[in-house]
Amino acid sequence: MADEPRPIADLDAAVRDCRTRDRNEEGIPTFLVLEDLDDAVPERPSVEGETLGRLADEYLGRLAGDPERATLADVATVLEVLGMHHFDPGPQRR
Amino acid sequence: MIAASARAELDALAGGRYVRAINYHNTPRRREAELERRLRDAGERFDAVGEAELEALLSGEPWAHPKPGLIPAFFEGYRNNYDVALPLLERAGLRGWFIVPTAFIDTPVERQREMAVRHRIGVTEDEHGDGRYAMTWDELREIADRGHVVTSHTASHCGVADIATEADARRELVDSRRRLESELGRQVRCFTWLWGTPYGHDERTDAALRAAGYRLVLSATKLQRIPSA
DSSP states (O other): OOSOOOOOSOHHHHHHHHHHSOTTTSOEEEEEEEEESSSOOOOOOOHHHHHHHHHHHHHHHHHHSSGGGOOHHHHHHHHHHHHHHHTOOOGGGO | OOHHHHHHHHHHHHTTOEEEEEEEOOOOGGGHHHHHHHHHHHHHHOEEOOHHHHHHHHTTOOOOSSSOEEEEEEESOBHHIIIIIHHHHHHTTOOOEEEEOHHHHHSOGGGHHHHHHHTTOOOOOOSSSSOOOBOOHHHHHHHHHTTOEEEEOOSSSOOGGGOOSHHHHIIIIIIHHHHHHHHHTSOOOEEOOGGGOOTTSOHHHHHHHHHTTOOEEEOSSEEEEOOOO
16 A cells, blocks of 8 residues: 555545545546456455455444445545545645 | 445455546646646556456456556546546556546537536536537547547436436447447447446346446446346
8 A cells, every 4th residue: 555554533524625626627546346246256365455444444434423324425435535545645635 | 325235345345355546537738747747656556457457356366467456547538538648648557447428429519518518527628629528439449449448438428317218228328338339349348327326226227237238337436247138
């Protein structure tokens, strides 16, 4: 992972930043999970993956109150927040 | 609510089943320097992902490149993606995924701005002063011939909720795929709904996607290989 995978302290600010970006002109980094509906994609455990999964779980819990009640929009936001903070913050935010 | 799916997506992340993506729309010339820095940086840190690499990942094969994979995705088929982003992408050694509503490409130049506004396609200023906002088929064909991925984003940039009849499904799913295949001279297997709705959200449109022959769905949160019809 490009950046130190520490949890985001101010998740509300990170979500606000994510939601107010100019999507028409600014690239939005995110993670896309892989799913094969015929056969399960084998796991490839890694420190990075475990960290991302743990952070996503935590962020989704904070955002939706409970990961089990999360909406598609919540999941997309969390993946984008992870993208912005742990993979590509964008040239003006480095 | 998609609680079960949310859990599955967290598990997929933890299990290392993911790729990175950057989703772009307009890439105007006035932001070229910023885009160049960003793509150059991405090219140094990540490797290109084409459909073959994606299929390998979905089949459980290990990632065969030294750097992690990245999908730079360009939505809507904007002219400035061809003019500005394409050369920068190639200089950075990346492969773009161009996700195109075919009716935008087919709309006569004098009606493109109106069509874009009507169909929720964001536009910027008219950079060339000639009213053309979309790529031409020749430009899109060149992009595909240069090894980038071109996929369907419906015909008219519509979402699941806009498909009310079989005729809607045929026009938006089947005809858009056929149009791309006929113009590009290659198979089109990947599809994206407006708003990035995943497969599995609506049985009726899922069946239409299968019947139309798509095998991959790129959504806001995942890349899915779907069952064949």
